Amino acid sequence: MPQMIIANRLTDGRVVFLAPGEQWNTAIAAGAVIEDDAEAERLLEVAKGHQARSLVIDPMLIQVRIDDGQVRPTEIREVIRAFGPTVRTDGEAAGPVTGIAPGAERRGEGVARLRRSTKE
């Protein structure tokens, strides 16, 4: 199971992913996909070092999957952290389809897809 490291950036609280070169990026697409467990542990230690230097908070390893070349977390919580709320944030009412917000549709998120992604 491929993994990635996720954290919150200290200064603005934004969700960030550890990218190649030990940099942090807000886009999961830029995050380093880690295939090897030993490498995962090593990078987690690197991330904890960044936490000790007050760059990020609560770095942790998450499981991801690659769907059509797109990286997605397997857990619903991390999907929401990576892609934002599943509900509209523009103050408008939810769209006509049950449980799926138009914004989520544009991101290709729909509830059904969220469900599938957690069944691994």
Place this chain on the structure above:
Amino acid sequence: MYRYDEFDAKFVAERVAQFRRQVQRRLAGELTEDQFRPLRLMNGLYLQLHAYMLRVNVPYGTLSSRQMRTFAHIARTYDRGFGHFTTRQNIQFNWIKLEEAPDIIKELANAEITSIQSSGNCVRNITSDQYAGCAKDELADPRIYCELLRQYSFLHPEFSYLPRKFKIAVTGSPNDRAAVAVHDIGLRMHRNEQGRIGFEVLVGGGLGRTPYIGQTIRKWLAPEDLLSYVEAILRVYNMQGRRDNLHKARIKIIVNQMGIDKYRELVDQEWEATRNGALKVPDAEVERIRSYFAPPAYETLPDMAAELAAARKADRAFDRWVRGNVVEHKVPGYAIVNVSLKAPGRVPGDITADKMDAMADLADRYSFGEIRVSHRQNLVLVDVKQSDLQRLWRELFALELATPNLGLLSDIICCPGLDYCSLANARAIPIAQDISRAFTDLDELQRIGQFTINISGCMNACGHHHVGHIGILGVDKRGEEFFQLTLGGSSDQHASLGDRLGPGLAQTEVPAAIRKIVDTYLVVREHGERFIDTYRRVGIEPFKEAVYGSESQAA
């Protein structure tokens, strides 16, 4: 409403400076996250799923139009253009940056608003009846004592590191709109045998993992003893509350563990030593605060019952709205107007910056510049002239703030859930949206009658699901979201906790389950009784049968 004097203003300015220093120390690495966390929580700053979230107090639910405009400004300048009103008369902003937080609380302070102690293991925002000062059934305005308690609780040196959070609510009416029975301390104003107004004191109520209804620790407390008695309760809690287990640390746990009689004994012992000391509340201070809550310049107007009836007869939609959202005012010629933040498909309690500004304008033109926030996540304009009702309604309608569903099925109380909150196990908002869009027929809603639905995305119960007529709790089962229903909860003066209906349902099954519960109720109800009364009369079986029946149950 209360206005800061030089002491309040100085205090808040000093707090802003202290927080700025604390943030600087954190950004510079002088404070670890562990050391910083309680400090930022005591200024209302959470780290959530997407960003920092700032929770701002609306003390006892009273807001000026200027303060509402400040919220709109904060939402636009520092956030994503909207805010969320909670079940405890707070507003939350979800996309805050730590480095901007000191500037934000400074701007709030300029408008006499704070986020002080809106979180943390300390005394939180003191909540009250959203109709305070105006309700016909009110005995006395509770906000005077809320303000007294607010100042007393701010940066109390002894009680800033309690075992856990501490929530106080006050009602001045026998019809409890403040849910005092499910607070750590609940205060109910009432007259003693001599006819003097004082407080019944309840202690140990609370929701969450282990919900309890509060118990009476003292039947009648004189107002001048309020602070010393509260201090005694807090001191016993601070010393004896559990510190070994976060989930067993609230006062409700030790009150129920040792029993209310024992807890009362300990409090009285403590209180005997302090009741006639420095905490005795001077009349002069009560009167000083009371002067801020003097009635506004009401005009002497006749009651307009006849004219209103005619207008309602001529306009069906206006009639529905008056019936649903307008409440009698104690002053003739005036009315209390509930503003719904629950239009179908909306996020319950959310409001855009533009609509905040619009509400501020409406408050200035129709209600002496004041807005109230209710724990049902709606707003209220409490001093509207009856002669203005139709005009106001048209303006609210255009803003989509006039859904006539107060206390009805689609007036759903809903926490932010997994879409925002790092504590959540499941999403809550999509459930609320699904239900509200399944029940859009306004006539049907009013036929169904009073029916509260409360949704929480986890056991922390910020949606107060235990005290909903229908409660919905989101749970995580093997990575999938399921929703457990409870029936028969209530947060008013006949408070009760809901009973579990059955195994969790999938998201898509919830609206249909609600429909089945409603249909069963409509068949079984007698003399137009409310759902909660039908439930108390017939029990859970008919509803269990309707929802689960002989179908194979959800996994």
Place this chain on the structure above:
Amino acid sequence: MALIKDGKLVADAFVDASGAQTIPATGAVIVSHEQWQAQREPLLARAAPLGIRLRSDQPPDLIAADLRHFALVALEFPKFRDGRAYSYARLLRERYGFAGELRAVGDVLLEQLFFMLRTGFDAFELQSDDPLAAYRTALSDFSVWYQPTGDGRPTAIQLRHARR
């Protein structure tokens, strides 16, 4: 670790023997409640000042009757979040009239100093790179206080109505 007493950096006059096997025969010493109970007579016979150190699960009524024997009471903050000692300090000062040194020990940090000062502590084993600066910062954080404690600072209510 630095000891601040009455606003100054001082050397510790006491030896903390509360965790030790044996208590020194002479000199100012701090003992645990268990040691006090087990060795009350010999401890009372010592000529030097006696201090006692209480854990956060040991409320001061345990020693209320014996306070006259102690020149110092040390109250532990095992984690800065454990706020029991704030109540203990107030009881010691305001209920039991303890007038000796009331020392905060353990996880004692700048950002909680202000509360400690108001609840009656006058000595601090402060975890800080610059304890004196931290102390002065904490002291000057606030000039308005809403709650009466034993520290004698006038509250906002008192000041509001004193002016009339």
